[in-house]
Amino acid sequence: MIDVLIFFVGAWAGAQNALAGGGSFLILPTLMLSGLDARAANVTSCVALFPAQIATGWTGRALAAGANGLSLKVLFAISVVGGGVGAVVLLITPSAFFSRLLPWLVLFATLIFAWGSFFRKKTETPRRLSARGAAAVQFLISVYGGYFGGGIGFMMMAALTLAGQNARVAGATKNVLAGVINAAAVAIFLFAPDLHMRQAVTTSLGAVIGGVVGAKMLHHIDEKILRVFVVIIGGALTVGLFYRAA
Template identity: 30%
Template sequence: MIHWDLAGIWLVIASFLAGCLNAMAGGGSFLSFPALLGIGVPPIQANATNTVALWPGQFTSIAAYFEDLKHNLKLVWPLGLSAIVGGSAGSIVLLRTKQGTFLHLVPWLLLIAATLFSVSGPVSRWLQQRTRSQRAADSHPSFLPLMFFVAIVCFYIGYFGAGAGFLIMSVLALFGIQNINQINALKVVTTTLANGVAVLIFIARHQVLWQHCLLMMVTGAIGGYLGGRGARRLDPRLARAFVTIIGFSMAGYFFWKVYR
């Protein structure tokens, strides 16, 4: 076990950088989750602690999209219900997974998340093109199929979650939501609710290591503020490429560590 002072320094650095990455391009979990594993936190508790530490930043981001949400208020409730059901199921399944089993899934989950993140750029461009090319701005998606697919994605969010935001965006676009700002707004609400119910379950089941979590909240918030300011001067393509490299590197490292 690493001494607390050294562990604290590493968590400060990793969570600060995670906050910066989330503000600039996303993908902060590629640093913060492995950082918890690296200081000896068991995999399931590391995932729970990381989810709780990053959630306040997600919640506050809803305010930035409030105006865009007004255009799809009828979708907020069904999507919210799907998020709560899927997020609850995913988090409960996670807590019923054995530590060793989840540890062997970690490399695959990181690989999936890195792959999702790597293709999110092209998908975002496709969404923007689709927004410009379609004129039926008042199309109404079918609620039940939309809720079903959103619930599946939110199950993944409750279980692990990294990289799931672009999946929500893709589902919404495929079901007829065409304005990119409205898609982002609904994505933020959906992922925040799915993670929020997971946060409540993790806390109720005493899976959160608060001595690490509170430290990550503070340093992640500072990193997020500074990262948001720096993002205006940084080429977003470079930021996304950097995060993608980190994601695949972490996946490769854990494949080597777990399966060697």
């Protein structure tokens, strides 16, 4: 019965990611409900969502580009190293400590998602990041992405536009780099005892199907409503995790 629930939540999350993002907010508590601790749920969720992320990045790869003197290959390398570092740090983090940290991570990711969805001014022309600054920011985002990952899409969109990319190119580039960050993390998580393969495969199958359906529905659903829904789910999950950790 729990596998059926995981599959359908995975499908819902896949569609949510294709339409507006924030699908991990649905998968994480469902995996924890199935009996996984917080760290195992995070590891399993990362592996489960990886195929869909690779498909998304591959689809838009032609638009991906470097930024402000940094080639795409350099950003690629930074993302691989950062994602691997974040994954290793996660695996050496005691599970009990990660359980106490998780509510803060979800709160941070929810706030980043809300800012990127409703408050960030897309037409403003702020001060640009230097090449060195862009490299440092991408590395920090990559480490965070390998460790937890919630909100990295909006973080990279902000960083890449600050580094001079337009929104369309930044969107394609962040999809490619998100896949790269998770590839580094997944390569490490595949050998971790925290990975629960049955739940990962079940979630992944649902997410891929949901992602295809979501992509087809992209022009028929109000994205703002979905983003409000993600913020509500993220807020509820934050409250629930703080209550559980108390």
